[in-house]
Amino acid sequence: MASIASVSQAELTTRRKQLRRARRIKSFQAIWRSLLVGGMASSLVWAITLPDWVIRxxxxxxxxxxxFLSSQTIRSLLPLSYPQSLLRVEPQAIAKSLESQAPIAEATVRRQLLPPGxxxxxxxxxxxxIAQTTAAKNDKPDPSDPSTGLLDEQGVWMPSSSYPKLEQxxxxxxxxxxxxxxxxxPYWPDVYQAVSHSPVKVFEIDWRNPANLILKTELGNVHFGPYSSQFTEQL
Structure with a gap:
């Protein structure tokens, strides 16, 4: 009986030591976690307020x-005010803002910390x-006319003022x-593809009368009547 009691007492002592050791380890782990979280928070605050990470x-x-667009023109379209903390800049928001501008089809924005920018x-x-609602005098479009613009391959209309570099x-x-x-x-993508691949040079497309589409070509004016899916074959 004495032997059993002594063994049981020894086991209990060992278990108590193990429990104390486990509690100490957990305490150390909790302290390290607190220090780590505190350090990360401090680093974040420091990074946000760091003067060098600013677009001035x-x-x-x-x-x-x-x-086609100058860098200065594109910068003028950015929804940014200066100075601006680099870490507060939202790349996706800037990209969407640029893509909403007619001259920009796609935009990707990346932040750079060193050097900041x-x-x-x-x-x-x-x-x-060149898109006009009415025929220009002397056959020359007036860029200052707000009704005069530019078209891309998809038929997106853009003001001439968006491309000062081209005008200059x-x-x-x-x-x-x-x-x-x-x-x-609705028909422009197909019409443009047909005209751009035509063996006969086309200078002007007159669509003022939907019932009579007129093309001014190097061979003279050609009347097509109303536009139809047969336009490419007619051309």
Missing amino acids: KPEQVAIEGNH LTIQVKERKPVA NQELPTLKVIGSSQQYR
Whole structure:
């Protein structure tokens, strides 16, 4: 009986030591967790308030992929005020804002911490035709006329003022479209593809009368009547 009692007492002592050791380990773990969380919170506060991680001027925003729009023009479209904490910048919100602007089809925004700044990759809408609601005098479109704009391949209308670089370099499209965009917008992608691949050079598409589509070509004016799915074959 004495032997059993002594063994039981020894086991109890060992278990108590193990429990005390386990409690100490848990206490240390809790302390380390608290220190880790506190350190992360402090680091976050420090990072947010760090003066060097701030965009102070538009030149800290790098623009890539632009051919028709100047970097300065794209920067002017950004929903940013300066100075701006880099960590408070929302790349997706900026990208959506740019894509809502007619000249920008797609935009990707990346933050850069060192040196602080933004890199914006854009895909522009390429203007393929000058759009007018009425025929211009002397056959020359007036860029200052608010009814004069530019069209991309999908028929998206854009104001001429969006492309000052093209006007300055006289690189505006040679194809002109006359008429209401509501008339031709649904058919424009197919019409443009047919015209751009035509062996006969087309200078102007007159859509003012939906019942009589007129093309001005290098061979003269061609009357097609109302637009139909047979347009490509007719051309």
